[in-house]
Amino acid sequence: xxxxxxxxxxxxxxxxxxxxxxxxxxxxxxxxxxxxxxxxxxxxxxxxxxxxxxxxxxxxxxxxxxxxxxxxxxxxxxxxxxxxxxxxxxxxxxxxxxxxxxxxxxxxxxxxxxxxxxxxxxxxxxxxxxxxxxxxxxxxxxxxxxxxxxxxxxxxxxxxxxxxxxxxxxxxxxxxxxxxxxxxxxxxxxxxxxxxxxxxxxxxxxxxxxxxxxxxxxxxxxxxxxxxxxxxxxxxxxxxxxxxxxxxxxxxxxxxxxxxxxxxxxxxxxxxxxxxxxxxxxxxxxxxxxxxxxxxxxxxxxxxxxxxxxxxxxxxxxxxxxxxxxxxxxxxxxxxxxxxxxxxxxxxxxxxxxxxxxxxxxxxxxxxxxxxxxxxxxxxxxxxxxxxxxxxxxxxxxxxxxxxxxxxxxxxxxxxxxxxxxxxxxxxxxxxxxxxxxxxxxxxxxxxxxxxxxxxxxxxxxxxxxxxxxxxxxxxxxxxxxxxxxxxxxxxxxxxxxxxxxxxxxxxxxxxxxxxxxxxxxxxxxxxxxxxxxxxxxxxxxxxxxxxxxxxxxxxxxxxxxxxxxxxxxxxxxxxxxxxxxxxxxxxxxxxxxxxxxxxxxxxxxxxxxxxx
Numbered sequence: 001x002x003x004x005x006x007x008x009x010x011x012x013x014x015x016x017x018x019x020x021x022x023x024x025x026x027x028x029x030x031x032x033x034x035x036x037x038x039x040x041x042x043x044x045x046x047x048x049x050x051x052x053x054x055x056x057x058x059x060x061x062x063x064x065x066x067x068x069x070x071x072x073x074x075x076x077x078x079x080x081x082x083x084x085x086x087x088x089x090x091x092x093x094x095x096x097x098x099x100x101x102x103x104x105x106x107x108x109x110x111x112x113x114x115x116x117x118x119x120x121x122x123x124x125x126x127x128x129x130x131x132x133x134x135x136x137x138x139x140x141x142x143x144x145x146x147x148x149x150x151x152x153x154x155x156x157x158x159x160x161x162x163x164x165x166x167x168x169x170x171x172x173x174x175x176x177x178x179x180x181x182x183x184x185x186x187x188x189x190x191x192x193x194x195x196x197x198x199x200x201x202x203x204x205x206x207x208x209x210x211x212x213x214x215x216x217x218x219x220x221x222x223x224x225x226x227x228x229x230x231x232x233x234x235x236x237x238x239x240x241x242x243x244x245x246x247x248x249x250x251x252x253x254x255x256x257x258x259x260x261x262x263x264x265x266x267x268x269x270x271x272x273x274x275x276x277x278x279x280x281x282x283x284x285x286x287x288x289x290x291x292x293x294x295x296x297x298x299x300x301x302x303x304x305x306x307x308x309x310x311x312x313x314x315x316x317x318x319x320x321x322x323x324x325x326x327x328x329x330x331x332x333x334x335x336x337x338x339x340x341x342x343x344x345x346x347x348x349x350x351x352x353x354x355x356x357x358x359x360x361x362x363x364x365x366x367x368x369x370x371x372x373x374x375x376x377x378x379x380x381x382x383x384x385x386x387x388x389x390x391x392x393x394x395x396x397x398x399x400x401x402x403x404x405x406x407x408x409x410x411x412x413x414x415x416x417x418x419x420x421x422x423x424x425x426x427x428x429x430x431x432x433x434x435x436x437x438x439x440x441x442x443x444x445x446x447x448x449x450x451x452x453x454x455x456x457x458x459x460x461x462x463x464x465x466x467x468x469x470x471x472x473x474x475x476x477x478x479x480x481x482x483x484x485x486x487x488x489x490x491x492x493x494x495x496x497x498x499x500x501x502x503x504x505x506x507x508x509x510x511x512x513x514x515x516x517x518x519x520x521x522x523x524x525x526x527x528x529x530x531x532x533x534x535x536x537x538x539x540x541x542x543x544x545x546x547x548x549x550x551x552x553x554x555x556x557x558x559x560x561x562x563x564x565x566x567x568x569x570x571x572x573x574x575x576x577x578x579x580x581x582x583x584x585x586x587x588x589x590x591x592x593x594x595x596x597x598x599x600x601x602x603x604x605x606x607x608x609x610x611x612x613x
Contacts, residue, residue: 013214016223021231023047024142030150037147037244041236041251042215042225045143048232050135058128059208062264065125066101066176076116077103083306084114084171091193096310099190099257100177107133107170107268133172136232136268137163140204143234144270151244153283159243162201167273169298170200175265177212177257192257196310197250199301200271201243203235210263216252238315239272239298245280246292250315274299293318294546295555320546323519324493324563327541330517331495331504338501342494342566343385343406346455347483350411352441356384358448359409359455359488368407374593376410379479379600380417383410385591391584403584405494408591410600412480414438433476436469440484455488462487467554474605482603485548485558492540492602494564498587507537507567514541514565520612522562524601531595535571535588538595540564542610543603559603 020036020043022029036043065073070088077085083092088101105112112133117126141160148156163170177192192212207213213225213233225233241250257263272278279295296318304314313329316322331339348355364370368386375382388404417433440462447454447461454461465484474481482491497507504510511527521527522540529538543559550556568587570577577586601607 013222013224016215016217016225019044019225019233021046024146030146032150033143033147034150034248037236037240037248040215040217041241041249042233042253044228044231044233045139046228046231048139050132050139050232052229054128054131054135055206058132058266059264061125061128062103062174062176062266063262065103065174066178066264073101077114091310092306094307094309096194098193098255099180100175100192100255102176103174105129105172107137107172108168109164109166129172132266133268136172136204136206137170137270139232140202140268140270143204144202147248151247151284153281155283158281158283159201159240162272162276163270165273165276167275169271169274169302171269171271173267173269175255175263175267177210177255177263177265179262180257180259182259189256189258192255192263194310195252195254197252197314198235198237198269199239199305199314200237200269201239202237202270204268204270205233205235205265206267207263207265210258210261212255212257212263213265214254214256218249222254237269238301239278241315242278242293242318243281244284247284271302272298274302292320294320321544321561323541323544324561327514327519327563328495330514331500334502334504334513336501338499340402340496340499341405342496342564342568343408344493345408345410345491345564346488347479347486347491348409348411348451348488349414349437349441349480349483350382351414351437352448353446354441354444354448354451354461355411356382356409358451360384360386360407362452363407371590374591374596376593376597376600379597380413380477381410381479381600382413383408383591383596385409387589402499408596410479412437412477412483417476417480433473433480436473437480437484439469440465451488455490458489460485460487464549464551466552467550467556468552470550470556470558478604479600482559486560490561492562492564492599494538494566497565497567498569505567507539507565510565510567511539520610522599522602522607523610524604524607525594525598529595529598531588531592533588535569536590536592536595537567537569538564538599540599540602542607545608559608562602564599564602 020032020040022032022036022043022045024045025047033043073086084104084106086103089097091098105114111130112126116122141163144159144163145156148159162168175193180190207227209227209229211224211226214222215225216222235253236248236250238250240248274297276298277295278298278301279293280291301318304317308314316326319325328339346359348359363386368388371385371387373382373384386407391404414434414437444462450461470481470484473484497510498505504513507528511521515521520542522542527539541562543562545557546560548556548558570582570586571588574586
């Protein structure tokens with residue numbers, strides 16, 4: 001091992017006694033597993049059926065292997081394909097390090113057959129590995145089938161078959177955290193394996209009697225998990241989080257090494273086949289529930305995992321709206337929890353009751369007041385905005401617990417769409433653009449009555465559109481095409497930059513900060529959009545894209561939501577008011593057609609395809 005002489009000693013977290021302990025053979029264990037996966041993403045199983053002598057045998061063989069000379073360990077695994085084999089200190093290829101050495105091996109339906117294990121001197125190690133892998137793989141599948149049963153899925157092998165597939169990308173990892181002499185004097189701890197989530201479906205962990213494992217609770221605090229010689233610990237992985245649409249949460253965990261005791265752990269990672277598409281299981285979703293993630297394969301996700309740092313939130317890149325989520329986290333890290341929302345924006349079709357009124361009525365019911373209309377002739381749009389008289393009730397709160405945001409609802413004036421734009425719908429007949437929209441609105445019937453519910457659930461109130469219809473609409477109106485596939489979904493949320501506490505409260509600095517962190521901003525009319533009176537300053541990101549499965553079998557990327565930023569300056573009569581006395585009503589209110597017209601372009605093809613120089 002290489003001494004990490006520059007690494008500071010860490011303090012051990014408080015011991016956690018709340019790890020769910022589940023007996024798999026007991027009635028109701030399936031429900032207990034589901035609850036543990038939802039609450040912690042972590043639990044332990046006690047009646048696992050794996051003989052203690054089998055566990056002890058592999059543990060002893062692992063200790064012998066790690067006690068071998070460094071050169072011998074490295075030589076024995078030299079010809080193995082990356083990332084498999086022996087490693088010391090370095091975790092991955094992106095700069096992560098830890099006080100650990102490890103042996104990583106692929107797990108297939110065939111016995112372990114790495115070259116060094118085929119030597120006569122390694123026959124005992126090979127035998128222990130194969131017996132252990134067979135037993136722990138069976139245990140993992142038993143747990144996965146109980147999970148499926150607890151979720152109410154009729155096909156209980158829907159998860160376990162991924163781990164049993166001949167092409168399953170599963171692996172076994174043996175970790176050794178040796179004593180650290182420099183820590184013996186400090187009586188502290190050192191990072192053995194940095195904080196991370198496991199990308200696979202589940203991980204089944206066993207360790208010797210030396211503590212070191214810590215998990216992060218939902219509030220972000222770290223707690224220490226004591227070893228249990230009678231149990232196996234199980235982590236929910238990122239893949240399972242996706243397969244359950246976020247119902248189960250992958251657990252962030254780490255290992256701290258101490259100066260005196262050696263820790264050995266054995267982890268089986270149950271992974272899906274490389275080409276397996278990861279998407280929420282339909283059977284695990286409620287009616288009308290929409291996926292939180294874009295569809296991707298395990299190969300894509302694994303590739304992403306290998307390119308990122310150990311502690312990165314890789315799943316953020318696969319969320320349907322990763323930019324908004326990432327920016328909110330970025331701002332919170334820099335400015336603290338001071339985020340307030342200026343307004344929420346929605347789009348609609350202004351035809352047969354499906355326009356502004358369909359979304360506005362819920363806000364009017366809760367006391368919002370309607371304000372002036374805005375017109376966008378070139379885009380054939382109109383909009384209304386709404387505010388609540390008691391918007392400042394929670395002036396000191398943040399996020400959803402902060403001041404009530406304004407509401408901006410626009411609609412496409414369908415009857416004003418160009419009736420000169422006649423295009424082929426199929427090889428048999430043609431129709432006008434307006435008739436495409438009418439077709440879906442007619443199928444929706446009174447779907448507008450459920451606009452708010454559809455927006456909340458992220459589902460459409462009309463039938464899934466065809467790709468040919470989507471293409472035709474996008475030629476006439478990108479707004480119409482966006483609304484066809486996104487429906488009443490939240491178009492964008494806007495952060496009030498002037499309510500932030502750091503220097504990024506000035507939107508110019510905020511924009512530079514966002515761009516410096518790799519995000520692309522809408523450049524239509526310039527990055528910063530300024531109202532004629534100079535008091536309303538706005539900018540926005542470019543929309544994210546998601547994979548959309550069209551009714552005619554085509555899957556294509558379509559724009560979804562984005563995030564906007566607004567700074568409202570003080571009205572002239574209040575410009576000398578002390579900052580501590582300033583309230584939102586002292587600032588410029590309302591919206592500006594010129595600004596909004598350019599913000600609409602955040603979902604346009606030009607902005608989505610624009611290269612950042």
